[in-house]
Amino acid sequence: MSTRNTPVRWVRENLFSSVGNSAQTVVFSLIILGLLRWLLGQAFAEESNWESVATNLRLLMAYNYPTGQFVRIWVSAGALFFAVGLSFATWNVRPMIGFRRLLTTLVGFGCFALICGLVTPGTTPSVVRTSMFAIGGVLVVGGLAAGRLVPRAGERNVGFGRLLVAVSGLAMAVVWLVPFGKHSFIDGAIAVERGVTIASSTKMPWTVLFAVLVSTFFAGRAIAVRIRKQLKIALIAWWVVGPAFVLFLVLRDPAFDWSRIWSVDVPIAAAFALGGGAVLYVLARPGREDLARVVGALLVGFALLHWVAGFAGWYGMLQKVRISFVLLAIAVLLVPTFAGERRARLRLSGGWIGLMVVLHWLITAINTPSTLVISAPPFIGGLVLTITIAYYVMLASFPLGVLLSLARTSKLPIFRVLSTGFVEVVRGVPLITVLFFFSIMLPLFLPRGMGISDLAAVFTGYTLFSAAYMAENLRGGLQSVRRGQFDASDALGLTTVQRTVFITLPQALRVAIPNLVGQAIATFKETSLIAIVGGFDILRIANSTIPNQPDFLGQKRPALLFVALVYFVFTYSMSKSAQSLEKKLEAGRVR
Amino acid sequence: MSIADQSLTTELASRNDVIVCRGVKKWFGDFQALRGVDLTVKDREVLVVLGPSGSGKSTLIRCINRLEAHQEGSIVVDGVELTNDLRNIEKIRSEVGMVFQQFNLFPHLTVLDNITLAPVWVRKKPKADALAKAMELLERVGIPEQAAKFPGQLSGGQQQRVAIARALAMEPKIMLFDEPTSALDPEMIKEVLDVMKELANSGMTMIVVTHEMGFAREVADRLVFMESGEIVEVGTPDQFFSAPREERTKKFLSQIL
């Protein structure tokens, strides 16, 4: 036991084992301390008043959302937390975190806080310096003590549920105990009210949210034992369409014109859902493949005709009818490959009806004017906008990227050339030019009378851009699928579509997941570019809105540092979980 | 051709032809892999194909279920000619089963899913029927207890038996085997060969590319020797092993035995 790592021994072996090593230690320590001091100096420079951040938290998170309607944001966040908690439970996210590792991390943080307190320059407010020392001291002492007192600390693990509760509890404690944000912020103007802080106005909602998170996690864990598969399907469906519903129904609060809905929208939706469902059911009978192909080809022509007519201005038609026809044509073309006995046919029709209901409801909601009274046009902004755009760009670019990568790896030369051309051109130009191009040119490309909102145009461009990268990432996965897999599925008589859906894509996706997560991170970071093309995202608010407020004129650094911190927290945790996912997948592959 | 015809027993001659190849030629770019292959396979016949590496054995049987398209000559399988006719291809694929050297099981699907995938989606069978059939086949190849596992969790011999079950699940009239035991450890070869023997005894029409001479001697109705894209010699096992006619066959046999 005498050869155990003692701190002194460790320091001698790792930091001062030779002259070169000692020199490295000294040089790097000096550089790091200097940089830390400089960074703290930037964070706590004289004019840098962090109140600009604390006061504007609401602005940074949700921009100009009307205060009276803020409950909508909390409801949306609640839906999100609900789904997160349930998803954790359903997918059995249970990282085993060693107790000792946790303690080491805490002590490390404590040491870091202490060092910060020591090197921070004189301009730092004394409260901050004191709290650095206090936090550091508590963490170091507490961590060391816990390591000593808890028996067999090295063998214990901390369960994910406990960790979740602890983090939630800590967040609660901060909201309840630290009165940050001296002002309250009402409709774009700062109202100074004594005793009302940001913290005090948000502590109830936050408490509810964390309670929802923790309780859904534990409840989900209990029910997932029995119905994990159904829960998974439901959650995936929710993650795909749920956010859109939250966005356009809850946050946007559309003023539905019910008489029009009953007279126009519902009949159209019903016609497509039921009529299409019936057509699919009839055609999906085994032995009717040829008929389905003919009907599909005719429908493709029919659907395209409506688009050509729309652009040429021959006759008008609701856009959603055109879209539905295209979808129906695609569905009918896919019928021969997914036809089968009665249950399969029912499933096919059922899926179609579900798709139509969701789609038509969403389109109606998007096209209905909002009831919100907002000074600046976009009804979302701030961090909410960033997250929404990043999420939906990834989601929307996925099918496109799949198609592009399939075309690029296909044996058909024209498809390959087209796809390669698109992917390489898009990957060759910077995102910002693509965004500019779409925000300026897309309205010009549309025929007169058809319009598109700024944000939608930018979203379209970003999606196409992201699809090219998605295609590139998926290509690696597709190329990793062995030739023998194709041979085997061909020999079994699977059609090309069946082979792609059942064999190629599942295998390719599994290989491509680490790259896709990397792309998700990049997409999230690059969403900051919408600040340049006119979106009021968190960066734009920090860079141009806050420094123009009379109270915080010209104060940029704290808000920008805060934005950097927010991004850091998101992307760092994403990349960390990606790493553990990758390890898990690798372990799975051995199987 | 005349050699082959003479050596056919009268019993075999009275059966129907299920595979007829006439002057089949196949190029890979500028390399000719098949130089005019003529071959007839009778119903319920077991045909073993021998030949040195690169002689075109795999290419021939891959042409028979159109994994490769031949360029000249004709192949007729069960009365259906192999052309680029969509319907013919669909039909052939579901009537001809194939087993590969590398098993080629789908690694992301369980054994059961591997077996039921094609019956459900190609034959449009009800899932329950497909499952029942799959279990029956697994019993037949002797590994019912592995049904829920993934291919990666099985031994090579077990994987190859699953592959055979997967091909049989489509209820094919003809089975093609491309060196089914070459990738296996010696102790696993027997279990796969036993399954194949049982299959041959049950009256399945089979074309088997193999280097297992014991199997060929015991099970084959006829043997075919190929070299550089041509059929050199056809004969019954007895005649083939005891009195090969062609010089090249003799040389090959002396190397391999």
Added chain:
Amino acid sequence: MTSTTHATSLAADSQRRPPFWRNTTLIKWTVQVAVLFTVLAAFWFLITQARSNLSARGIPVGYDWFDDPANFQLGEGIQTVDSPERRLTMSRALWVGMANTFRVAIAGIIFATIIGVIVGVSRLSKNYVARRASSVYVEMLRNVPILVQIILWLAILGSIGALTPDTGPIKGWVIVSQKGISIPRVFLADGFYQFLSLFLLLSVGIWFVRRRLVARQERLGGNQHVGSITTALVVAALVVSWFANAPMAFLRGVFASLESAWGSIPQVVVQVGLAALAVGVGALRVRAFLQSRRTPAGLAKLTDDDWFRLLFIALVAIVAAFIVLRVWPGLSSWLINSGRDFFGVLSDKFGDGRGTRPLDAMRPTLSTGRFVNYGTTGLTMTVFYASLFFGLVFYTSAFIAEVVRGGILAVPTGQGEAAAALGLSRGQALRKVILPQAFRVIMPPLGNQYLNLTKNTSLGIAVGFSEIVQVGQTVYNKNSQTLAVFSIYMMFFLACSLTISSIVNYINRRLAIVER
């Protein structure tokens, strides 16, 4: 032949053709051509739509505005304002923007590589502090969006101190303020091109001499001083071309005559030449394709697929020729004009009573008007340049560090041990065994990072740095020529991508050969 009668009726000699709607080859190609046609039609439709939408607003689409006066100032660059002797046209402004992009990109690539390599290597250091410090560096920088970093740098640099006539730190030599940094500048003087051409000429000679020397070294063995003689010759060539480059002034005449010769090429000739080129390339590809199908026994049988492929190549070649001849004659005249201008510009760089000094230097000055500003004499790094530069360098260096680390880790440990077993020293092992292998792994992702950095220069628009995208935006805000400007963006960045990736590929090939 007794039993085959039933089958012979089916087994005809040639393959029977199925009806067209079940012919897989035909279906394949019909679908492809249909999709191609749809894509082209969609493009054509969108372009016409945009054209008509623009002309409805009275904006003609084209590149005729290149020579219009710019009517705006640029923040910085090789030319920022319009002056009588040097017009600032729209196209000139775009050139200045491109030059600015290059300035940031090249400097950024160099510095990002240096920092990235240092950090990447220290991430593998034995020293705990070095390892930790560099991993904190990497995590901190790569997890914050580059745009946030650039804007943050602008905020930080903007808080330094105002520029006054006595701003230091070394007054008159190095001046740092919230407007940027200014230091003495070395610039190309009148004789530079004469110097360069003479030096290139001499270098060719030296190259031949060196070849002889190397041959002698191989013949005789021992030390024949190849290296030192070459170095001496190069130094001598430098000295000679520095002082005695006046004779090269004759190049002015040469280039001038080339200019007039090029300008007098009739447009038809270029058109026909280009068309012939398209057809020729098509013919060559067809020939190569047939060649690949040729066997000792004559041409292999062509499949339907092969026929379609040949048809497609021929079609593309003919369409290209048609475009050059009929649809887009502007391409040919553009080639003629730019070739002529190129030689014209070159001939202006030589002779005609210029000085012969290749390089010159000046100290920074301040212009004192209502506000104090940096003058034009020093090498000034404006605060906009600086914030973009710092953002790019630090962000990219974090990624490069990861690339370097991955590359070194990718070399199996056995390699180092094998080298040691052969008796190589640690340094030799690193230089001859480990680094070359790591380099091959590092090179492709490194090239990718360079590409990213180059593309990210476009974020200069967020801090008002006059790079190509920002200048282009100014241009189309003035004259609404969005389509044309975007096409220029695209060509510029694609050219950059192509250049960088071909350099990387070239190096990679070289390394692969070295390894073998």
